[in-house]
Amino acid sequence: MSKIKVDFSNTGIPVTEILKYNGKVSKIHEEFQKNKNNEEEFLGWLELPTNYDKEEFERIKKAAKQIQSNSEILVVIGIGGSYLGARAVIEALTKTFVNYSEGKMTKVLYAGNNMSPRYITDLIELISNKDFSINVISKSGTTTEPGIAFRILREVLENKYGIEEAKKRIYVTTDKQKGALKTLSEEEGYETFVIPDNVGGRYSVLTAVGLLPIAAAGIDIDKLMIGAKMAQDKYVDSNVKYNECYQYAVVRNLLYLDEKDIEILANYEPKLHYFTEWWKQLYGESEGKEYKGIFPAGVDFTTDLHSMGQYIQEGRRNLFETVINIENVQEDISIKPDEDNLDGLNYLQGKKLDYINKKAMEGTIMAHTKGGVPNILINVEELSEEAIGELIYFFELACAMSGKILGVNPFNQPGVEEYKKNMFKLLGKPGYEKK
Numbered sequence: 001m002s003k004i005k006v007d008f009s010n011t012g013i014p015v016t017e018i019l020k021y022n023g024k025v026s027k028i029h030e031e032f033q034k035n036k037n038n039e040e041e042f043l044g045w046l047e048l049p050t051n052y053d054k055e056e057f058e059r060i061k062k063a064a065k066q067i068q069s070n071s072e073i074l075v076v077i078g079i080g081g082s083y084l085g086a087r088a089v090i091e092a093l094t095k096t097f098v099n100y101s102e103g104k105m106t107k108v109l110y111a112g113n114n115m116s117p118r119y120i121t122d123l124i125e126l127i128s129n130k131d132f133s134i135n136v137i138s139k140s141g142t143t144t145e146p147g148i149a150f151r152i153l154r155e156v157l158e159n160k161y162g163i164e165e166a167k168k169r170i171y172v173t174t175d176k177q178k179g180a181l182k183t184l185s186e187e188e189g190y191e192t193f194v195i196p197d198n199v200g201g202r203y204s205v206l207t208a209v210g211l212l213p214i215a216a217a218g219i220d221i222d223k224l225m226i227g228a229k230m231a232q233d234k235y236v237d238s239n240v241k242y243n244e245c246y247q248y249a250v251v252r253n254l255l256y257l258d259e260k261d262i263e264i265l266a267n268y269e270p271k272l273h274y275f276t277e278w279w280k281q282l283y284g285e286s287e288g289k290e291y292k293g294i295f296p297a298g299v300d301f302t303t304d305l306h307s308m309g310q311y312i313q314e315g316r317r318n319l320f321e322t323v324i325n326i327e328n329v330q331e332d333i334s335i336k337p338d339e340d341n342l343d344g345l346n347y348l349q350g351k352k353l354d355y356i357n358k359k360a361m362e363g364t365i366m367a368h369t370k371g372g373v374p375n376i377l378i379n380v381e382e383l384s385e386e387a388i389g390e391l392i393y394f395f396e397l398a399c400a401m402s403g404k405i406l407g408v409n410p411f412n413q414p415g416v417e418e419y420k421k422n423m424f425k426l427l428g429k430p431g432y433e434k435k
């Protein structure tokens, strides 16, 4: 059963406006279906919940078990699409605070997503006295940040275990035949996993890119794929009237045409912080081009109601919000009565914390909608592997559809090369000196 339901009633957009897009949506849908197996089209993610490498999937599970058996820490080296999906799922589905010194489960830590010397030296200090493995992830195999982190951490690993044992603790996820990382893996004999040619970085969480770290963190990747398949089956209708995923894509575009050019993804569950980071990359890199596109922003509520809440309520009216509501929580806690009631909270006695959180959400949606910020509500039954898998596919498909409606190519990212050229020139990289 599907675990997602979308509510557009606080957007001010009549259904009739959404339905006007049916022709356009159906046409794009048919194009996706026609080209989904075309290697040139970057549509491989559309079929991933059913059409994936089953042998590799089993190898991922085996490698994850091996990591769990010999490593307290797995360092995942990657950036952008080669990092955010794994972190989004792991943080959403594992405990917020765990005493890892008990050595009961493998903690996933991240490197190669920044170039801070402080970060990497702190990380080395932490992992040096622990058993650890490395999963380096890069489709191109040449990205600077993960390249540098891998060079540094591989040396730490080799110094700790010796070259031969270190080789067994390095897992590489990269292109199936090209790139520096592929060449190095072949030379050194590292176990490798493949990023399919027709799946771009930000759409790759359901490939080995996300699946290996996610499985190593103890999350059930079979269930994650079942959830994604639920979405693949549910959002197959080309008619926007019956497809909430495409409705989300259309509503975003209608709001954009109404000069709402910033979308804020809001959650009331801090575990979703990195899910928002993943979503920001997916939408920002897919749509922000040709001087067009909605700027994707994120807030963690109620935390950010005490910082960004003021702007959202009364700042420039170019915003809309998409709220992720986790309907049912696994754990809850009641407010107890207090004899003195000095904090004045006895009116909440007997109430559960999640109930109070939900009232904060309802109150905020009412206030923001009334203040001129349209709200889309995505109700998610629970925080589970199935629900997250479904949500990932929902957002990926909606993103591709939304980008196409906007009239951009949602699968390229030409703009990210500009800063690199300057950086390489400033660093004196061969071939860039005179550019």
Ligand code: PA5
Binding pocket: 079, 080, 081, 082, 137, 138, 139, 140, 141, 142, 143, 146, 200, 201, 202, 203, 285, 413
């Ligand atoms: O989504 C994308 O394509 C990018 O964010 C890439 O994933 C990111 O730049 C990392 O690239 P690579 O995997 O080649 O190291």
